[in-house]
Amino acid sequence: EIVADMPTPFPKTEFQSFFTKVAALKPDAVFTFYSGGGAIKFMKDYAAAGLQGKIPLWGTFLTEGTAKGAGAAAEGIKSTLHYSTELDNPVNVKFKADFKKATGDDADVFAIQGFDAGSLLIQGLDGVNGDTGARMELHNAMQSAKIDSPRGMFTFSKANHPIQNIYLREVQGGLNKVIGVAAEALEDPAIGCKA
Numbered sequence: 001e002i003v004a005d006m007p008t009p010f011p012k013t014e015f016q017s018f019f020t021k022v023a024a025l026k027p028d029a030v031f032t033f034y035s036g037g038g039a040i041k042f043m044k045d046y047a048a049a050g051l052q053g054k055i056p057l058w059g060t061f062l063t064e065g066t067a068k069g070a071g072a073a074a075e076g077i078k079s080t081l082h083y084s085t086e087l088d089n090p091v092n093v094k095f096k097a098d099f100k101k102a103t104g105d106d107a108d109v110f111a112i113q114g115f116d117a118g119s120l121l122i123q124g125l126d127g128v129n130g131d132t133g134a135r136m137e138l139h140n141a142m143q144s145a146k147i148d149s150p151r152g153m154f155t156f157s158k159a160n161h162p163i164q165n166i167y168l169r170e171v172q173g174g175l176n177k178v179i180g181v182a183a184e185a186l187e188d189p190a191i192g193c194k195a
Contacts, residue, residue, distance in 0.1 A: 003027050013041045019049035029056040039066040047073035065108045067171045074171045080183075082162070083109045083151040084169050084176045092150035112150045119147050159190030 003025055006018050022030055030051070034042045039062050046057055052073060059079045067074040085096060085107055095115060099107040120142055127141025128134040147154050147162075154164040166183040169176040 011038065013038050015042060015045045016049065019046065019051060022051060022055065023049070027055060029058050031058045032062060033060055035061045035064065036066065039063070040069045043070040043073040043077065052076070061109075063169070063171050063176055065110070067176060068174045071174075074174070077171045078179075079169050079171075079176065080166050081109060081169060081176075082164050082166055083112050084167050084178045086169075086175055086177050087150065087152070087167070088178075089150070089152060091148055095150040107150070116147050116149050116151070116154075119149070120145055123147075157187045157190065159188065161188040161190060163187045 004021070004027070006021060008015065008018060030046075032042060039059075043057070043062070043066070046052055051057070053076070057077050059077065060081055061079070063070070063074050063077050063079050064081060064083075067077075085092075095112065096107045099105070099111055105111075123145040124138050124142035125132070127144075128137045132138065143156055143160065145156065152165050154162045157163050163185050165181050166186050167178050168180040168182040170179045171177070
């Protein structure tokens, strides 16, 4: 049961009044969606408000690329996402090493999404022998693609959304450790989409 919905003004990142309300409500957990600098500030302010360890903080993207920046404030936060650098599969292990060598940076969800987009384009163009004018055939080739991704193998639904695993992650030692699969081969029904 959702006991309160508290949209925070963006990009304003002053959270204290919201955390006062959270403390008074004493919910079973708080779920938020922040990314980047806003996520780091949210996690640090949550801990500074005395809520860390008392009311679990959950999210998606919240700790992606931000866990180390948030430091101790990120520890124990659970999130769901279609990727974690800690996935133990051969494609991910190779991708992380290759990405680090090529860029000097650590891979993250944004890097693998670029990798996956490139893989999709290659399969689509291979399917039409490079003929970008064959639009319907190109679409069909991309629609039937199977992407061997660092996130795990995935395909596409009729609505062109990835059919993919969603991982349950927990920040441990500054890393988003995979502690389970929240949803296997999740397919967005795209109820709101019109064909």
